[in-house]
Amino acid sequence: MFTEISRRRRVAALLALAAALTVAAPVVEARPGGGGSFGSRGSRTYTAPSATPTAPGGGMTMQRSQTAPSPGMGSPGMQAPAAPGRRFGGGFFAGLLGAGLIGALLGGGFFGGLGGLASMIGLLFQVGLVVLVVMLALRFFRRRNEPAGAGAPYARSSLNDEPGARGPMGAAPAGPAAGMFGGGQRPPQTRPVQIGPADYQAFERLLGDVQDAYSREDRVTLGNLSTPEMVGYFDEELRNNAARGVVNTISDVKLLQGDLAEAWGEDRTDYATVAMRYALKDVMVERASGRVVSTDTSEATELWTFLRQPGRGWVLSAIQQTR
Structure with a gap:
C-alpha cells in the first residue's frame, strides 16, 4: 500500500512539473520569431549572415524558408539527389x-x-x-x-566583390558568397546597395512596429510590414498562442545597438541584413481572464533582413538568431 501511494505521488509530481514547464516554455522565446531562424534572403537564404560588432559570431543558417536551395547550394538536412x-x-x-x-x-x-x-x-x-x-x-x-542552357558559359558575380555600405548603425563588412551555383544554371546577378540614415531609421521603426502588431495580433498590419512568407510564420505562432489560450504582449522595445551585416541587390529587389540588439518587455497573458501568466524583461540580439522593391518601402523578409 505504501509503495502504491509513493508511486502515485511520484507520478503526480512529474505531471505537475511537466505542466509547469509547458506554461513556462513560451516565456523564453515568446517574441515574434520564437527564437528561430526563418524567412528568405534571396540568393543568400542558406548562407549565414556576416559577423558584425553587434553579432560577433555572425548569424545562424536558415531553419525554415520557402526559397528553394539553388543547385550546389548547401541547405540544412538536404542532400543532392542522384541523377x-x-x-x-x-x-x-x-x-x-x-x-x-x-x-x-x-x-x-x-x-x-x-x-x-x-x-x-x-x-x-x-x-x-x-x-x-x-x-x-x-x-x-x-x-x-540536362537543364536548359547547360554547358553555356556565364559570368559569375562574386558576392564578396561588392563594396560595403556604411551608416550611423555601423560598418558593413563584405558578405560571404551565397554558395556555388552548379547544374549549368545562371546565378543571380548581384549589385551593391548603399544604405543611408533614412534606411537605418526605417529598420529601427520596423523593429518596433512589427513587435507592436504582433502583440495586437494585427495580421493586416503585419502584412504591410512583412513579406507574405513572414506573415505566414507569424500567423502560425499566433494560432498556437490562441490554442494555448494566451496572448503574447510585447512592449518597451528599444534598440540598444545595431549595425549592417550585408546589403545587396538582385534584379529589382534590394536586400539589407541588420544585426540588432534590443530590449523588450515580454508578457504572457491568459486570454480568457486577462491574468498575467509570466513577465520577462530582457534583451535579444537577432539579424533581421529587409527587402525593398521599386516604389515601395522596406519590409521584413527574414529573422535569424546569432551564433
Missing part, C-alpha cells in the same frame, strides 16, 4: 544485362537456348546489342534531364 538518368541506366539496364548473362550461363540466353559456337556468337551479338541500347538510353535520359 535520375544515371540511376535508371545503372540499375535497370545493369540488372537486365546481368540477368541475361546468368541466363546464358545456365543454358538460356536472352532470346532462348544456345548451343556450341553458334550459341557463343549469338550471345556476343546479344551482349553487344544490349550495350548499344544501354548507351543510347543513357544518352537520351541525360539529355532529357
